[in-house]
Every structure is written in C-alpha cells, then in structure tokens.
Amino acid sequence: MYAVMSSVSSFGRGIRDSLPIVAGYLPVAFTFGVGAIQAGLSAGQALMISALVFAGASQFVFVALVGTGSSAWTLISAALLMNVRHAFYGPSLLSYLDRKQQRIPLALLAFGLTDEVFATAIAGTAKQKEGEMDVWLLGLETGAWSSWLSGTVLGACTGMQLLEQSAFIRDTLEFVLPALFCSLLLQCTRHGGRSAVLFALAGTALLGIWLENHLALLGGMLSGAVFGGLPLPATPAATEKKKTIKKNKK
Template sequence: MVTPERAGMRQSAGFRGLVASLPIVTGYLPVAFSFGLAALQAGLPASTALLISALVFAGGSQFVMVGLLSGGGGLLTVLPTVMLMNARHLLYGAPVAALLPAGQPRPPAPALAFGLTDEVFATAISQLPQVGPADRARWLIGLQLGAYAGWLAGTASGLAMGVQLVAQLPLLADMLAFVLPGLFLALMLGLGAGWLVPASCAVVVTCLLLPRLPGAVVVPLAMLAGAAAGACVQRKEGSGVVA
C-alpha cells in the first residue's frame, strides 16, 4: 500500500528531476532561440517551426531540416537525413534502461525514448545512480519534461523576438553559434573521464571518413560510433569488467 508520505516522496522525485534539468534548459534556450530565428530567416512559417520543435526535439537535426526545406528538399530527402542523424539515440536507451530497476512502475518506453536527447542522456547517466531506485523513473520524466519545455520556450522566443533582437544586436547571431558546442563540452566534463572513450572514437571516425565522404554523412556516422563506444563502456562498467 502506498502511504501519503511515500506518494509525496515520489512526487518530489519528479520535481528533483525538473530541477536537475535547469542546466540543460539554460543551454537549450539560446539554441532553440537560434533555431526559431533561423526558421524565420529561411522563410518557414512560425507555426511550422514550432511544430518541428514539438515533434522532432533534436537541435542539430532541426537546423538541417530548415536548410533542406528552405532549399526545396522534399520528404524523400529530409526524412532519411534526419533519421540518420538521430539514429545515435537508439543506442542511448539501453544504458538508461539498465539504471531503471525492474519491477518498478515506469512510463511507456516510447515516452521515455522521445525525451532522451544528448543532454538528457548525459545528465541521466551521471545523476540517476544517485537517485533512489524506486524514484528513478519519476526523476527521469521530470528531467525530460523540463528539457522539453525549455526547448519549446526557446523556439517560441526566437520566433517572437529573434528578428528584432538580431537587428539591434548583429553580433548576437554569431554568439548563438557557440552555445550548443559549449553545452556539449560542459556536459562531457560533468561525466568525468567517461567521455574520453566515446569522444576519441568519434574523432577518429571523423578523421578517417571525412576525406572520403561528405560531411553530412560523416557527422552522423561519427556520432553513432561515439555513442556505441560509450554504450560499450557503460555495459562493461555495469558488469564489473575492467577495461
């Protein structure tokens, strides 16, 4: 039987996850703002840009979508490209699922998978082990909801005010370009030494393939390689195997 005290603890787990999302939201707001601005400058309707953020929820892929759509690309061009770029997310589920104890109630897998962005994954991997097993699913949902809300809010702000702000502050557009790489770097440093293997793997794959293949193909392949390497490291650590 779930007592009122226990129910309150589980509710607070979701709130703690929401609080844990604040660093992600801080990084998402300017990136999503930049996306809203880029979508307007590419001639997309504001409603379409907001719908893309709501349904895709993947920063790099959304910028690629804007470029392809504004260049006249059709669904046969846009969808495979976006799916390839987001394929690395398929590798994120297993390490996170391993941290959610069996037998505990959890939201449906598609709901958890939708919010598992790069930044949410990095935060979950580093902080979920410190959350009580019974509270982890609620904490993760809170983390994902906060990140999602921040992304939508940033997109809406860019659509509403982006053009006017850039007209008054021309350097703003250049500054926004550094926010996403800075966010990735901060999250990787927060993982400690755990980011070295996947990052090194991605760099090696990039160096090997870039002279032979287009950048649009190399980048998602390098992401997949890095994500696979990170998943292997997590699996070895979880099974007690010392590399």
C-alpha cells in the same frame, strides 16, 4: 499519500537537475526559431517541429532542407540518419529503471531522450531513490522539452529583430551548444566515465577525418561503449586516494 509526495519530490528534482540543460537549450532553440522563419516557415510550424521532433541538430538540417525545396523522402532520411544514435540511449538507461515499480510509459521516456538529457541522466542515476528513477527522468525531460519549446517561440517571434540589433547576441549563440556539451562531459568524468569519454572522443576525432560528422559521432559512441570499460592508468592522485582508503579500513 507518501508515495504521491515522494513522486512529486522526484519529479521536482528532475526539473531542478534540468536547469543546466535549460540554460543551454534556450539560446539554441532561439536560433532554431530564427532559422525556421528565415526558411519560410511560420511560428506555429516551427513550434510544431520542436514539440514533435525535439532533436536539435536534425531540426536545423530539416529547416535547411526545407529552404532548398528538398523532397519529403530526403527530409525523413536525413532526420533518421542523424538520430540513429538515439537507439543506444534507451537500452543504456533501461537497466537503471525498476520495471516492477515503473509508472511512466517507456514510450514517453524514450521521446524525451536527447544527447544532453541522456548524459545528465547517466551522471545522476546513483543519486535517485529506489523506484523513483522514471519519475525523476520525466521531470528532467519535461524541463528540457519545455525550454526547447520556449526558446523556439521566442526565436520565431522576436529573433530576427534582436539579431539585427546586436552582433554580440549572434556571436554568443554560436558558442552555447559546445559549452553545454563540455559541461556534460565533465559530469560524466566525475562519475567514473573517464575511459568511455576518452575512447568516444578519440573515435569521433579519427573517424571525422574520413566520414560525415553525424557518422563519425555514431562511430565514436560505439568506441566509447565497446572500449569504455577498459581500465586507464591510474593517476598519482587516484593511487594515493586508494592507499588512504585501504589504510583507514585497517
């Protein structure tokens, strides 16, 4: 009975921790729903894409290519190329899972991984109880996935009318996703990931001069993974904090 209650509690914490993602996903998914209708898809088709693909950027590209009459091979190739970075997410999180006590299938957890879910999961691993990481992660993914579906439905059913009536809403939606990424970056830097974030940003910015955005992003991820473990020069505040800790131990 205790194990069941503990799992329910962990799942609930995952749902709660997904709220910042939910706040960002709802308007972005809303925009996708609008774009899908504009491309000639039905609300049901837009919902099916969000439910089965659950990958924001590639969904927008998918809809844009559908609107231009692209072939199925082009659609699949574009989606795979844009989402190849997800191949790094699973192995990174796998080391935090207790395989002996794991109850959630890995395939299900892998499906729910997005950029924002991964960043939140990495930042929150230290807070999870032993053996409850997979249940918490499922709750985190469930909250994110549900909000993505909800936003898609709202956008597909009511979006066109709202955007036509309010230029403010239209302009605000363009800023939501960058703001969400900035907040997730702050979470990572607070949990010891400062060097990885800086190397990833530098790699992405430099490669973005010559490569397409999705390829530059992949290169930036590799830069962060390879060089992120290198120590950065300590700030005066960090140095003072270390001295205080050593002094208190004595």
